[in-house]
Amino acid sequence: MERFIIVGGGQAAAFAAKTLRSEGFEGGITILSEEPYYPYERPPLSKAVLQGAADVHGTCLLTEEAAADLRIEITLGQRARSIDREQRVVHLETGEALQYDRLLIATGSRARRIDGHFANKSNVFYLRTLDDALALRAKLGSGKRLVSVGAGWIGLEVAATARKLGMEATVVELADRICGRSLPAEVGAALADLHRSHGTRICLGAGITAVSGADQVESLTLSSGETLPVDVVVVGVGAIPNDEIAREAGIETANGVLVDEFLRSSDPLIFAAGDVAAMRSGGGPPIRMETWANAQDQGVAAARNMLGRDVPYTPNTWFWSDQYDVNIQMIGNVQPAAGTALTRKGEGNGFTRFSVVDGRLVGAICFGCPRDMAIVRRLLSKGYVVTDDALATAPDLRKLL
Ligand SMILES: Cc1cc2nc3c(=O)[nH]c(=O)nc-3n(C[C@H](O)[C@H](O)[C@H](O)COP(=O)(O)OP(=O)(O)OC[C@H]3O[C@@H](n4cnc5c(N)ncnc54)[C@H](O)[C@@H]3O)c2cc1C
Structure with missing residues (x-):
């Protein structure tokens, strides 16, 4: 019996696995996930989950029962360590080795970290996983002071949620506008106005020059000289693709696993989808997207192409955010x-x-x-x-x- 393995257990993985079955694949499907949860979607983490309006079950994309019905084996809490392309084997950190006929890399991305000032401080949070969201949620509460470092989507959504919870919220951004990479200046300005109208302070052109506190950050000093007292810091300064497992296996990578329009990597038996996939198209630089719709649609397209359907992927550029x-x-x-x-x-x-x-x-x-x-x-x-x-x-x- 053929066996397809999916490394990573998020949005792209769940949709790929379900698609393999809906397209009639009868072989074995195994999802290897390092997280302890069945595949879930991340957009609610900075919104409903943080607010306390959704829990673990509310975000699930593929429940244990649904996976069993579809004969999708999901291994939780186990990290895939390496890929041996010659033997067509994935090695897990447990020492186990799993044979594959086709492999999908759907390892997503991780939050970029700022060490230095913020290393080992217990009230500094990054938001990528459900566990991150639950840990952060436990620290939020009316009257507390939150600082979001970085005015990208995650930092802004967390600030909006904090205001809804009755907290003081400040967003600190080094650049002179918010969402500078994704929004035109006038839309960024409208979004900043929206935040201000809800009482969130936006500090632009603001570097962090010093941090006080031993185990916890007690205050931040900005490049203007101002000092901001703080109870909770959330850092949202971008994401890094989890492409190391591919690179170490000799698969071509460049800020993501390089794939063609069929989501096939430089190894024809190995595909990639979601945040980790950097797609070459039309001679321009490879496109890597970090969005829900792209992860879902690439998961579906990769699954079809793992079955030899040869369906080119048309990038889905749709993105949404909810703030206030x-x-x-x-x-x-x-x-x-x-x-x-x-x-x-x-x-x-x-x-x-x-x-x-x-x-x-x-x-x-x-x-x-x-x-x-x-x-x-x-x-x-x-x-x-x-x-x-x-x-x-x-x-x-x-x-x-
Ligand atoms: C807080 C937050 C809010 C968001 N809000 C929005 C939004 O409003 N709109 C929108 O369009 N997008 C949003 N996104 C982006 C969207 O959620 C992502 O683009 C999407 O989750 C990517 O799916 P993925 O399957 O590629 O990766 P992921 O969902 O990150 O899943 C990858 C999984 O693989 C695991 N993994 C990695 N390496 C290994 C390994 N070696 N072995 C085993 N497992 C491994 C990871 O731990 C992870 O569980 C948000 C993201 C976050 C974090």
């Missing part, structure tokens, strides 16, 4: 190097910002306008040609379809 009561979604290229933008006013402070390049719609951000996203998707898929400002001004966006 505002839903933010984006799709396509929202920060093209050149081009123009059209902004459509929504309800309250909401808006949808369309990116236009060479007279074509190439991407959009729906800020507090979730219903626009369904229309944007259809406009993008039909290659909407922009000849006027109707995207911004048409009374009904659907009429442009």
